Amino acid sequence: MDYGRPTKLEYAKKIAAALGYIGLSNQDRVDVVAFGERSEPVFGPARGRRHVQRLLEALQGLEADDSHRTDLEASCRAVAKSGGGGSGGIVLFLTDFLDRAGFEKGLRWLAIRGRTAEVFAFHVLSPGEIEPEVTGDLRLVDVEDGGVVEVSISAPLLKAYRRNLEAFQAEIREYCSRRGICYVPAPTMVPFDRLVLEYLRRRGLLR
Numbered sequence: 217m218d219y220g221r222p223t224k225l226e227y228a229k230k231i232a233a234a235l236g237y238i239g240l241s242n243q244d245r246v247d248v249v250a251f252g253e254r255s256e257p258v259f260g261p262a263r264g265r266r267h268v269q270r271l272l273e274a275l276q277g278l279e280a281d282d283s284h285r286t287d288l289e290a291s292c293r294a295v296a297k298s299g300g301g302g303s304g305g306i307v308l309f310l311t312d313f314l315d316r317a318g319f320e321k322g323l324r325w326l327a328i329r330g331r332t333a334e335v336f337a338f339h340v341l342s343p344g345e346i347e348p349e350v351t352g353d354l355r356l357v358d359v360e361d362g363g364v365v366e367v368s369i370s371a372p373l374l375k376a377y378r379r380n381l382e383a384f385q386a387e388i389r390e391y392c393s394r395r396g397i398c399y400v401p402a403p404t405m406v407p408f409d410r411l412v413l414e415y416l417r418r419r420g421l422l423r
Contacts, residue, residue, distance in 0.1 A: 217312060218280035220342025220404055227404040228310040228340050229275045234412045235308055236271050240264060244305075248274065251291035251311065252281055288315045288322030296325040305333045306419075310402070312340050313388060320391060327395035336415065337392055338402040339385065346381065346403060348374060 217225035232248060239246040240262065247260035248271070259274040260267075288311070295307065307329055313319045326335050351369050358364075367373070385401065392399040398418060402411055 217340070220344055222404055223280070224312055224340045224342055224404060225278070225280050227402070227408060228338070229278060230408040231310060231338060231402070231411060232308070233272055233275050234408065235415070236275075237268055239306075240268055240271065246271065249291070249295060250278055251286060251288065253287050253290070255291040255294040286315050287317070288313075288319060289317065289325065292322035292325040296329040307333050307335045308338065309335065310338045310340055312345075313384075319388060323388075323391060323395065323397060327397060330396050334419070335397045336400055336418075337388070337397050338400045338411075339388060340402045340404065343403065343405050348377065 217223065217228065220227075236246050236248065236259075243263055245261050245263050246267075247262075248258040250256045250258050258278055259271050262270070292309075307326060309326060315322070323337070326337070329335060348369075353366070353368050355364060355366050389399040391397075400411070400415060400418070
């Protein structure tokens with residue numbers, strides 16, 4: 217998530233801060249959990265506007281950790297089993313979905329959590345991932361596991377990349393739809409406040 221300007225992590229933190237503020241202001245219970253090799257509590261559980269500053273400080277202190285691989289399945293399983301305090305509520309999942317093991321097993325656990333809660337999956341991508349502006353011979357290094365591949369970037373290759381990205385997004389969207397999860401594209405070039413308003417509209421809280 218430590219990629220782009222702003223980074224995907226910074227963008228996700230802004231969304232989490234805005235929606236967390238709304239939750240605390242409405243006297244809803246708010247928990248924040250960071251996903252990595254395992255799930256790590258960041259904030260909460262807490263309820264009430266008096267905790268807003270603590271939420272903002274917790275999110276501000278959250279940093280990307282490149283020393284471990286992401287394990288979406290283990291982290292989503294932990295969230296699903298935690299139950300979030302019983303039935304009802306909302307689960308907001310902010311991720312770029314980049315996990316070599318795939319996204320399916322993780323979302324399957326969130327779908328289980330979705331039996332008692334509304335689940336929204338925000339797919340965070342940077343402009344450089346959506347429309348890469350690179351050419352020539354490159355040596356690419358995976359920021360999570362250090363894997364290296366050398367490629368020659370050409371117009372046909374970029375076209376194939378865009379097709380693959382669109383197929384990847386469509387696959388996630390369809391997978392979410394079949395399991396009652398609301399898929400929300402979240403490109404970082406879209407002002408985060410506009411994305412928050414779109415989320416509120418989808419929940420019927422804003423017209």
